[in-house]
Amino acid sequence: MGYFDAASGAPLHPVARQALLAALDEGWADPSRLYREGRRARMLLDAAREAAAEAVGCRADELVFTSSGTRAVRTGVTGALAGRRRVGRHLVVSAVEHSSVLHAGEAHEAEGGTVTQVAVDRTGAVGAEAYGAALRDDTALACLQSANHEVGTEQPVAEVAEVCRAAGVPLLVDAAQSLGWGPVAGGWSLLTGSAHKWGGPSGVGLLVVRKGVRFAPVEPAETENLPAIVAAAASLRAVRAEAAQEAARLRELTDRVRARVPQLVPDAEVVGDPERRLPGIVTFSCLYVDGETLLHELDRAGFSVSSGSSCTSSTLTPSHVLRAMGVLSEGNVRVSLPLGAEGAEVERFLEVLPGVVAGVREKLGAPSPSPAAVAEGDDALVVDALGKLCPVPVIELAKVIGDVPVGGTVRVLADDEAARLDIPAWCEMRGQEYAGEEPAEQGTAYVIRRTR
Amino acid sequence: MGYFDAASGAPLHPVARQALLAALDEGWADPSRLYREGRRARMLLDAAREAAAEAVGCRADELVFTSSGTRAVRTGVTGALAGRRRVGRHLVVSAVEHSSVLHAGEAHEAEGGTVTQVAVDRTGAVGAEAYGAALRDDTALACLQSANHEVGTEQPVAEVAEVCRAAGVPLLVDAAQSLGWGPVAGGWSLLTGSAHKWGGPSGVGLLVVRKGVRFAPVEPAETENLPAIVAAAASLRAVRAEAAQEAARLRELTDRVRARVPQLVPDAEVVGDPERRLPGIVTFSCLYVDGETLLHELDRAGFSVSSGSSCTSSTLTPSHVLRAMGVLSEGNVRVSLPLGAEGAEVERFLEVLPGVVAGVREKLGAPSPSPAAVAEGDDALVVDALGKLCPVPVIELAKVIGDVPVGGTVRVLADDEAARLDIPAWCEMRGQEYAGEEPAEQGTAYVIRRTR
Numbered sequence: 001m002g003y004f005d006a007a008s009g010a011p012l013h014p015v016a017r018q019a020l021l022a023a024l025d026e027g028w029a030d031p032s033r034l035y036r037e038g039r040r041a042r043m044l045l046d047a048a049r050e051a052a053a054e055a056v057g058c059r060a061d062e063l064v065f066t067s068s069g070t071r072a073v074r075t076g077v078t079g080a081l082a083g084r085r086r087v088g089r090h091l092v093v094s095a096v097e098h099s100s101v102l103h104a105g106e107a108h109e110a111e112g113g114t115v116t117q118v119a120v121d122r123t124g125a126v127g128a129e130a131y132g133a134a135l136r137d138d139t140a141l142a143c144l145q146s147a148n149h150e151v152g153t154e155q156p157v158a159e160v161a162e163v164c165r166a167a168g169v170p171l172l173v174d175a176a177q178s179l180g181w182g183p184v185a186g187g188w189s190l191l192t193g194s195a196h197k198w199g200g201p202s203g204v205g206l207l208v209v210r211k212g213v214r215f216a217p218v219e220p221a222e223t224e225n226l227p228a229i230v231a232a233a234a235s236l237r238a239v240r241a242e243a244a245q246e247a248a249r250l251r252e253l254t255d256r257v258r259a260r261v262p263q264l265v266p267d268a269e270v271v272g273d274p275e276r277r278l279p280g281i282v283t284f285s286c287l288y289v290d291g292e293t294l295l296h297e298l299d300r301a302g303f304s305v306s307s308g309s310s311c312t313s314s315t316l317t318p319s320h321v322l323r324a325m326g327v328l329s330e331g332n333v334r335v336s337l338p339l340g341a342e343g344a345e346v347e348r349f350l351e352v353l354p355g356v357v358a359g360v361r362e363k364l365g366a367p368s369p370s371p372a373a374v375a376e377g378d379d380a381l382v383v384d385a386l387g388k389l390c391p392v393p394v395i396e397l398a399k400v401i402g403d404v405p406v407g408g409t410v411r412v413l414a415d416d417e418a419a420r421l422d423i424p425a426w427c428e429m430r431g432q433e434y435a436g437e438e439p440a441e442q443g444t445a446y447v448i449r450r451t452r
Numbered sequence: 453m454g455y456f457d458a459a460s461g462a463p464l465h466p467v468a469r470q471a472l473l474a475a476l477d478e479g480w481a482d483p484s485r486l487y488r489e490g491r492r493a494r495m496l497l498d499a500a501r502e503a504a505a506e507a508v509g510c511r512a513d514e515l516v517f518t519s520s521g522t523r524a525v526r527t528g529v530t531g532a533l534a535g536r537r538r539v540g541r542h543l544v545v546s547a548v549e550h551s552s553v554l555h556a557g558e559a560h561e562a563e564g565g566t567v568t569q570v571a572v573d574r575t576g577a578v579g580a581e582a583y584g585a586a587l588r589d590d591t592a593l594a595c596l597q598s599a600n601h602e603v604g605t606e607q608p609v610a611e612v613a614e615v616c617r618a619a620g621v622p623l624l625v626d627a628a629q630s631l632g633w634g635p636v637a638g639g640w641s642l643l644t645g646s647a648h649k650w651g652g653p654s655g656v657g658l659l660v661v662r663k664g665v666r667f668a669p670v671e672p673a674e675t676e677n678l679p680a681i682v683a684a685a686a687s688l689r690a691v692r693a694e695a696a697q698e699a700a701r702l703r704e705l706t707d708r709v710r711a712r713v714p715q716l717v718p719d720a721e722v723v724g725d726p727e728r729r730l731p732g733i734v735t736f737s738c739l740y741v742d743g744e745t746l747l748h749e750l751d752r753a754g755f756s757v758s759s760g761s762s763c764t765s766s767t768l769t770p771s772h773v774l775r776a777m778g779v780l781s782e783g784n785v786r787v788s789l790p791l792g793a794e795g796a797e798v799e800r801f802l803e804v805l806p807g808v809v810a811g812v813r814e815k816l817g818a819p820s821p822s823p824a825a826v827a828e829g830d831d832a833l834v835v836d837a838l839g840k841l842c843p844v845p846v847i848e849l850a851k852v853i854g855d856v857p858v859g860g861t862v863r864v865l866a867d868d869e870a871a872r873l874d875i876p877a878w879c880e881m882r883g884q885e886y887a888g889e890e891p892a893e894q895g896t897a898y899v900i901r902r903t904r
Contacts, residue, residue, distance in 0.1 A: 003481075003489060005481075005482075005485065005487070005489075008481070008482040008485060009480060009481050009482045010480065011476070011477075011480045012476050012480060012679075017476065020476075024463075024464050024469060024472075024653075025463075028461060028462065028463045028464060028654075029455075029457075029460070029461050029756075030457075030460040030461045033457065033460060033756070033758065034744070034747055034748065034751065035457070035747065035750075035751040035755075035756035035757070036751060036756065037455060037457075037756055038756070067519035067520060067523065067655060067674075067677075068519060068674060068675060068677075070674060070675065071519065071674070074671070099672075103671075103672050107671070201476075201679065201680075202480075202675070202676075202677040202678055202679065202680065203519060203655035203656075203677035203680055204655075218559075219526070219555075219559070220551075220555050222519075222520060222522060222523070223520060223522065223654070224654075225519075225520070225654040225655035226654055227464075227653065227654065228653075228654065228655055228680070292486070295486055295487065296486065298487075299486065299487040299488060303487075304481075304485070304487035304488065304489055304490070305487070306485065
């Protein structure tokens with residue numbers, strides 16, 4: 001079986017399982033209690049906190065465990081904003097943060113705060129300079145992920161931390177995707193993580209607040225979820241011990257996918273930074289393919305992958321990450337390899353993928369990979385794709401582009417939001433010019449100029 | 453070993469442990485995913501929700517799992533208040549709610565809402581009439597626990613729900629302490645629970661919102677903590693299957709404690725309702741004893757109990773529950789028996805307790821149990837207990853009361869907050885008259901009139 005969605009979740013690490021069983025016997029009591037069962041639980045909790053702090057690279061008294069990574073983000077963001085309320089109510093985030101950070105920002109806006117989203121480049125990375133330009137006198141907090149959960153691109157955290165330090169703004173790093181691989185470098189102020197991402201159990205996050213950072217928790221501290229915390233800390237130590245070797249191995253496997261998908265699948269685009277990236281994640285998009293159907297077909301072939309945004313795929317809204325990067329979202333596939341993923345599984349995936357994509361395209365009536373020859377035509381060509389869902393508008397566009405004279409334009413009428421992202425992305429991939437959108441009686445008219 | 457603090461936490465039920473292990477293998481994936489591992493997880497989650505809903509007595513689509521009982525309360529209270537914001541911003545709670553409810557109330561006040569606390573009688577119960585009197589036209593929500601976590605007293609939930617229904621106010625029931633014993637009767641609107649209290653794992657709460665109740669969640673839904681949820685639901689079914697039999701057995705054991713502690717320990721008061729109460733909890737207070745020392749000595753003798761408020765004992769603030777009841781808080785002991793607690797352990801506890809209490813009293817220089825004979829004396833007697841911590845002010849009072857003529861008064865100067873509660877409680881126990889407090893240069897002067 002090819003389970004390739006480790007970025008969503010993975011089976012409990014064997015070391016974590018063992019630790020969980022031991023802690024269920026020894027650490028079930030309330031660690032705040034003074035009797036023996038409570039003291040025993042307290043010792044386990046303290047040891048787990050020490051181990052996690054060592055792995056993060058902080059002091060044990062700077063780290064608390066939370067009920068999830070999302071909760072750690074929420075508590076960290078609200079507490080840091082409240083602690084610097086006198087400075088102002090401005091929050092800076094990157095445009096490709098995890099939904100937990102973006103939701104915290106939306107809640108902040110709903111309460112009267114302001115949020116600036118820093119744009120990313122086509123690889124999904126922010127620039128330290130652009131990030132610095134977003135900081136203001138009233139900026140209370142800045143947030144940046146260590147690496148992106150959808151495309152694997154690593155962010156320049158150390159450089160951004162330096163820019164924030166110079167501006168006197170604390171930086172919260174969402175390290176959910178990278179903490180299993182190593183500590184986060186640089187002078188960050190707050191850091192969050194999620195045990196489920198490093199082979200630990202669900203229900204455990206961590207929040208680090210550096211000494212000296214102003215922090216005013218908005219809610220009382222939670223009761224610690226003890227046996228799970230012990231398992232989480234044990235797992236973090238265990239994956240760290242294998243991290244360097246496993247990173248090299250997985251990186252070689254994802255390199256293979258990065259290199260070969262564009263060779264094996266026509267009209268596919270691998271996204272994310274080819275170098276500065278997480279070892280186990282590779283993401284690509286296939287023109288003229290519907291993501292959900294592709295997932296179903298891959299599942300039937302024995303492969304479990306995710307598509308688009310990890311949090312919004314089921315509603316079929318295009319991923320905010322791919323949108324911010326300006327890359328294609330249709331037919332999007334994220335392969336995230338679990339620890340121990342085997343090369344043979346990856347090879348079998350590469351064998352199966354081209355046929356699956358071709359099958360989906362055939363069902364949807366996609367054009368043949370190479371567009372037909374040029375024909376003279378009508379400058380006012382309009383494709384009516386109203387009521388058609390992604391990827392049909394792009395398929396219809398690709399079918400008629402050959403009928404447009406070079407220099408001429410075609411308008412695609414569409415009301416599926418995904419078209420706003422995918423039509424420009426198709427132009428970029430095909431070397432055609434995207435000339436912008438115009439209001440239309442229904443939906444939107446996307447204007448494409450044929451340049452070749 | 454006598455672990456008598458089940459109301460704080462208990463070892464995982466064997467059925468829950470088995471379910472947890474199975475779910476770690478089968479239910480580790482994200483249940484929102486469409487691939488096979490996700491679908492398998494979804495099936496386990498749906499089955500757990502069905503089982504929990506059946507035990508609660510609600511529809512499965514009315515129930516969500518949360519990351520703790522505290523989180524369930526928080527989400528329930530904030531969501532119900534937001535859903536009825538147009539009606540008003542008034543919240544009604546009882547004075548003896550769990551800290552999670554009171555904290556939610558404090559947060560509501562901090563945001564400009566108002567909170568009314570309904571007083572309780574000496575057993576810790578609210579009256580439905582008094583509760584109804586607190587409801588107003590702008591009351592958005594009312595909260596009442598099913599049973600008290602410190603003294604075990606059951607609240608008249610069905611009557612209060614009826615009063616709320618008549619006033620058109622939704623009632624949220626915090627059923628954390630009782631859900632393992634049975635469903636909550638009456639027409640409540642929202643209900644919360646905590647798996648850790650029914651032999652399930654930490655990290656799982658549940659929130660029920662009846663269809664038709666206006667509810668506007670303040671935060672996005674959390675990712676479900678799946679293997680733990682499966683274990684929680686399995687545990688709830690298992691404890692319910694044994695509930696009737698086990699309730700009768702534990703009630704007989706706590707009856708023994710209720711009856712014999714006042715016989716065995718001089719100057720001890722058993723608190724809470726003798727009839728309408730949880731089967732496994734019995735709480736008493738011992739005059740002239742410091743709660744923390746008593747816990748330590750009981751721990752040394754092999755018994756794990758809690759004292760005062762379950763959430764504030766370590767700060768030595770008197771329990772808000774005992775305060776609201778107007779009963780003695782010093783030397784407070786809560787015995788909460790775990791499922792399967794043995795009669796022999798309880799007997800041994802009753803054997804050990806008198807000597808432990810006597811030892812603590814001797815160390816503190818407490819007066820002999822029967823106050824000395826009457827002597828004539830000074831109407832203006834003042835006892836200076838400034839800077840002395842509970843239970844010393846009461847010990848000093850007891851030492852001099854014999855020197856006060858009948859009809860005369862004594863003033864106790866004290867600055868420990870516990871004195872405000874314990875001196876009136878001592879008067880009640882001793883049949884003396886508490887004549888109120890007066891401001892003093894330092895601390896407070898508590899005035900006691902000798903009546904016998």
